[in-house]
Amino acid sequence: MFDYTFQWRQAFKALPDMLGGAWVTFETAALSMIFGVLIALALTVMREVKNPLARGFANTWVSIARNTPSLFQIYILYFGLGSLGLHVSSWIALLAGITFNNAGYLAENFRGGLKAVPDTQVRAARSLGMSAFQAYRMIVVPQLLRIVFYPLTNQMVWAVLMTSLGVIVGLNNDLTGVTQDYNVKTFRTFEFFAIAAVLYYLIAKAIVAVARLLAWRLFRY
Amino acid sequence: MIEIDNVYKSFGALEVIKGVSLTVNKGEVVSIIGGSGSGKSTLLMCINGLESINSGSIRVDGTEVHAPGTNINKLRQKIGIVFQQWNAFPHLTVLENVMLAPRKVLGLSKQDAEAMAVKQLTHVGLADKLKVFPGKLSGGQQQRMAIARALAMSPDYMLFDEATSALDPQLVGEVLDTMRLLAEDGMTMVLVTHEIRFARDVSDRVAFFRNGLVHEIGTPEQVIGNPQQPETIDFLKSIN
Numbered sequence: 001m002f003d004y005t006f007q008w009r010q011a012f013k014a015l016p017d018m019l020g021g022a023w024v025t026f027e028t029a030a031l032s033m034i035f036g037v038l039i040a041l042a043l044t045v046m047r048e049v050k051n052p053l054a055r056g057f058a059n060t061w062v063s064i065a066r067n068t069p070s071l072f073q074i075y076i077l078y079f080g081l082g083s084l085g086l087h088v089s090s091w092i093a094l095l096a097g098i099t100f101n102n103a104g105y106l107a108e109n110f111r112g113g114l115k116a117v118p119d120t121q122v123r124a125a126r127s128l129g130m131s132a133f134q135a136y137r138m139i140v141v142p143q144l145l146r147i148v149f150y151p152l153t154n155q156m157v158w159a160v161l162m163t164s165l166g167v168i169v170g171l172n173n174d175l176t177g178v179t180q181d182y183n184v185k186t187f188r189t190f191e192f193f194a195i196a197a198v199l200y201y202l203i204a205k206a207i208v209a210v211a212r213l214l215a216w217r218l219f220r221y
Numbered sequence: 222m223i224e225i226d227n228v229y230k231s232f233g234a235l236e237v238i239k240g241v242s243l244t245v246n247k248g249e250v251v252s253i254i255g256g257s258g259s260g261k262s263t264l265l266m267c268i269n270g271l272e273s274i275n276s277g278s279i280r281v282d283g284t285e286v287h288a289p290g291t292n293i294n295k296l297r298q299k300i301g302i303v304f305q306q307w308n309a310f311p312h313l314t315v316l317e318n319v320m321l322a323p324r325k326v327l328g329l330s331k332q333d334a335e336a337m338a339v340k341q342l343t344h345v346g347l348a349d350k351l352k353v354f355p356g357k358l359s360g361g362q363q364q365r366m367a368i369a370r371a372l373a374m375s376p377d378y379m380l381f382d383e384a385t386s387a388l389d390p391q392l393v394g395e396v397l398d399t400m401r402l403l404a405e406d407g408m409t410m411v412l413v414t415h416e417i418r419f420a421r422d423v424s425d426r427v428a429f430f431r432n433g434l435v436h437e438i439g440t441p442e443q444v445i446g447n448p449q450q451p452e453t454i455d456f457l458k459s460i461n
Contacts (some may be wrong), residue, residue: 006446123271124308128322128374129298138321142312221312221354 004190011191018192020180022199028095028174029160029207035095036102036159037152041141043107044114058107061132067103071163073097078169094166094174098159105155106148113148114140146218153208160204175199222246223378223411228277232264234288237263240277240435245378250410252336252420252441255430256456261413263307264430265380268411269300281378298326301371307363309355315342316351317372327374334373341369345399361392365399372403380404381412417460421445430455 046058065073074097081088088096119142125135145152165177171177179196183189223245230238237260245251253261267273268279270286270293279286284296311320319338323329329337342348344363355363364384371379383398385393395420404410404423414420420427420441426445429437429452437450448454 051446120306120308124304124310126294127269127271127300127302127304128370129294129326130291130322131294134325138325146312176418184283207418218312221356 006191010186011188011195014192015195016177017178017182018175018195018199021173021175022203023174024091024205025160025163025175025200026172026203027168028091028098028163029156029203029212032095032098032102032159032163033156033207033211035099036106038156039099039103040106040110043103044110045136046157047107047111048114052164057123061100061108062104064158065101066108070097070101070164071168073100074165074169077096090166090169090171091174094163094171097165098162099115101162102155102159105158106152107150110144111150113144116147117143142218145215148217149215153211156211160200164200175203187201222280222282223409224278224280225268226278228264228267228278229275230260230267230272231275237433238267238274240357241430242277242432243428243435243437243438245409245411247377247409248407249425250404250408250412250423252424252427253414253416253430254414254417254420254427254444255436259430260433262382262431265302265411265413266382269302270299271302271322283363294326298374299377300380301374301376301378302380302382303364303367303371303384305386307360307367307387309358309363310364311355312356313356314351315347315353315355315366316397319373322370323373336374337375339368341373342366342401344372345369346395359392360388361395364388364396368396368399368403377409379408379410380390381410381414382400382412383415386415386448413461417445417457429456431456 043058043061046054048148049055069151074094077097078088078090078093121139121143122135125139126132163174167176167180168176175196179192182192225241225243228238228241229236241260243265246275253264255261263272267274268281268286274287281296283302283364285291286293286296310321313321316335316338321333321336323337324331339348339351342351345368347362347365347369350358350362355366358366384400388396393416397416400412401423412420424441426438427441428435429444431452437448437453439442444453445457448457
């Protein structure tokens with residue numbers, strides 16, 4: 001057997017700091033999802049229009065976001081932009097990286113969802129005098145979000161877990177950052193990361209629960 | 222007044238309307254009959270600009286529907302259309318389906334839009350279904366809701382694109398009754414229909430379409446009662 005003595009008491013003393021970190025993690029994941037959904041909707045529309053520039057832009061975004069490691073995406077935003085003289089904070093780089101990733105994956109989900117909303121819905125809306133934008137906003141998007149809601153929650157969980165990558169660009173006030181700080185100071189690796197894992201689990205569950213509450217209107221029918 | 226002047230329309234290489242001219246006067250009910258593929262539904266979609274045209278012109282109250290400067294959203298406010306596949310908005314209740322466009326397009330207050338919606342839904346016999354979602358309604362009820370939805374915009378014209386073709390036979394009557402009431406109220410209507418008897422009852426004029434052209438047109442007594450063209454006679458025989 002291994003001779004490791006658990007020292008939970010010491011670890012639990014760090015709990016207030018870790019909860020502070022958990023809040024940063026929650027915030028980052030939630031913001032990245034909100035921006036991700038909005039950008040994904042825009043990308044979905046751009047992929048449907050005739051303009052080759054808009055389509056090319058959206059397709060490139062989706063293609064890169066889906067086919068490269070999210071670790072690299074964050075790395076490149078932090079050091080890549082930095083080398084161009086554009087210095088962003090670790091947190092901004094992390095948020096931008098996850099948002100980039102979310103938007104790419106979600107746009108692909110939304111494309112499938114959009115196909116499931118019949119064209120005749122737009123036709124009926126336009127026939128009542130609605131503009132194309134109104135027809136999409138009030139008729140297509142609500143139906144689309146209902147169709148893609150469960151794949152969307154998948155991405156939410158993934159966004160929470162991706163925030164742990166912030167540590168590679170020097171983020172130290174999120175849950176992983178705080179945990180890592182305590183770890184190097186105390187070497188109680190197992191205890192701290194076990195607590196962090198439980199907190200991550202709860203954050204992911206909480207984000208999906210909040211999303212389900214916010215989406216109540218989509219599930220009326 | 223709807224003035225259709227020498228309209229041509231193709232889908233790719235397929236020419237579906239080949240020079241149709243037709244005028245619908247205020248208060249008139251015009252039925253368009255004919256076999257499938259004769260271009261009658263397409264013409265209806267062209268009237269409110271849901272389909273483009275290749276040449277010719279369509280004017281509604283003097284406004285050119287397909288002119289680049291035309292505010293099509295504004296023009297559509299006075300042209301209601303009812304589709305074959307009723308196209309209810311599934312995520313909204315019956316009341317919300319009917320209220321939506323008056324609120325967002327006409328800019329009515331919530332109270333006014335609701336009052337208008339309730340009035341129209343009562344008119345089509347759905348006053349007890351306000352809070353129900355369309356998925357819970359029968360096809361006939363959904364189609365009546367679609368009629369109320371179009372009427373809530375207070376249109377001057379109503380277009381019906383085979384409004385009863387997708388319904389179970391026992392549900393056709395309730396929708397036709399609603400349309401009949403509308404015709405009796407003096408609404409200007411263009412109906413694409415396969416219900417020959419109904420067309421005969423409510424129409425001021427009937428147009429028989431064939432191969433993208435108006436093949437024969439006149440009063441119901443003329444076109445349905447005593448058709449002159451052999452193709453019209455064949456069509457009427459085949460449908461009965």
